[in-house]
Amino acid sequence: MTAKTSSKSAMLFDRARRVLPGGVSRNTLLSDGPLRYVSHGKGCRVFDVDGTERLDFANNVAAHIHGHAYEPIVEAVAEQLRRGTAFTMATEAEVQFAEHLCGRSPAFDKIRFVNSGTEAVMAGMKAARAFTGRPKIAKVEGSYHGAYDFAEVSQGSTPENWGDANHPRAVPLARGTPEAIAENMVVLPFNDAEKAIAILDEHRSEIACVIVDPVPHRIGMIPVSQQFAKAMREWTDRNGVLLMFDEVITFRNGYGGVHTNLGVRPDLVSLGKMIGGGFPVGALAGHEDVMAVFEQGKQGLRLPLAGTFSANPVTMTAGLVAMSAYDEEGVSRLNELGDYARACITEAISVADVPASVAGAGSLMRIHLKANAPCNYREAHPSPNEKRALGTFITALYERGVMLIHTGSAVLSTPMGHAEIDRLCDAVHGALVAIRPLLEKGDEPAPQHPPRSAQSPEDAKSMAHQE
Structure with a gap:
């Protein structure tokens, strides 16, 4: 994982690697892009130590319902x-x-x-x-x-x-x-x-x-x-x-x-x-x-x-x-906003003309780099190329001022409205267009391995982004 050496986040990560295994205390923070450090958050926005503002659709992996500093x-x-x-x-x-x-x-x-x-x-x-x-x-x-x-x-x-x-x-x-x-x-x-x-x-x-x-x-x-x-x-x-x-x-x-x-x-x-x-x-x-x-x-x-x-x-x-x-009215409003978000993301996918889909319910959703939304774990399991493309996709969203969970999932919070969803969908469209060459490239034939009863460290590392 690298970052511009001039950024405060990069300097913090260099310090962190000296005292924390892998530089973190949560593997959920790891991605294919640079590790970024937050300064503060307010509502549905977070600000990193380098001064960049982002819309937060990760919400600490669904832990915030009213955003930050409610x-x-x-x-x-x-x-x-x-x-x-x-x-x-x-x-x-x-x-x-x-x-x-x-x-x-x-x-x-x-x-x-x-x-x-x-x-x-x-x-x-x-x-x-x-x-x-x-x-x-x-x-x-x-x-x-x-x-x-x-x-x-x-x-x-x-x-x-x-x-x-x-x-x-x-x-x-x-x-x-x-x-x-x-x-x-x-x-x-x-x-x-x-x-x-x-x-x-x-x-x-x-x-x-x-x-x-x-x-x-x-x-x-x-x-x-x-x-x-x-x-x-x-x-x-x-x-x-x-x-x-x-x-x-x-x-x-x-x-x-x-x-x-x-x-x-x-x-x-x-x-x-x-x-x-x-x-x-x-x-x-x-x-x-x-x-x-x-x-x-x-x-x-x-x-x-x-x-x-x-x-x-x-x-x-x-x-x-x-x-x-978060009363019954609040639940209904956020679920309806989730319906709007999934519809807008579906439209962004169609316009970008890439093999992708969105799944979810209520205020929860996940973008898959597959033409059809999966029905189970095996269908959802990413190919090596999809995994690489997903990392690039998440980084591209960060660069466009939007933060998702590193699985491609988004969760909503009550400070959000249609304006935030529209910004999310614009960013999704741009990021999908950016990764289209990776998705068109496809996968090389996977090497054959004998069955294993337990995962190797490499297998475990591949799942490190999950919460």
Whole structure:
């Protein structure tokens, strides 16, 4: 990664590489272009240390719903900071925020706060095992559920190791992952209920939980079908298995989450990102009987769950302000703006005359350098040339004053309106025209490799841009 040696960002990156592995603490920041350092943000705009302003459609990988430095949050958090940041005592802020979130969905009888989406998913998987007494978790191939060994299985599988499409292999992400991790994960094809149920039936007495992301980022922002969601609900009900929705990213798409729009009531729902109002947060909500595994009962504590900063009053305060301001009217407005954005991007693609497409739902979308939007992880998996072109595309957008997530995804925030979407689409058109020669070049024949049960460091590096 290089940058102009005269820029402040380049100098900071040189310093960072001396003290941070790879120069960063989040692989999400890495791209094919120079690493840029932010100075400050306000609303839907960010300003880097070299003075360049950009429209922010990354929003810290969907963590901001009201953009940056939202004044009501700033004021409420400043007041809380004067009273203290975290205590070995409970606070009223936790109770207030729990009441608010539980009031947004009939599936939320009880809620437990943690510090990240990863922790929320991990807590959900452990809760399912504690409740059912079963060891295995079923997930969709390619779906991202955080940095937890079990959740990472088949998160970054490749054509060399992912196996039969009708029966995907459980592939660990990181070198050195114990074999038992993969053995206790069941991997399902996305949005194919018949094939998924055939696989689930093979393990029906061992599965504790089926976890589904209703608009999975890593699979390409393709919404889950209502038919697939209902099939998973019916199968889990028949077999004494829990159904968990991972709504860490997608909760923004419905006042009570996407599950309320689908008409499916999951047993557990993991939350995170935007519900923290810009601060680290995670939460697990669900059915009272299942959430009781965290309580001290006659048989002792079935599942201990502690966290030094869990439910700290700064996050709880910021989260309550953010979510209270994101009411049903706000959700509808942002979803409609997402529809407008996808339509405009589709038009920009057509005018640019390049093989590209856009997928998504609500205020979430992803641009694919494929003529047709993919339907599953395997279709979304980029060819080597598409991967190179995507890096150039993202850099070209940065140069045009627009910032996307490095997967080609965009998420909206409430300060945005039609003017910001129009600017995004102009930038997309220009960037697509700029990369057209790369897409026309095509791929060279890929070298043949023997199947591998786990990824090499190179494989892991190729997935480094994902959140």
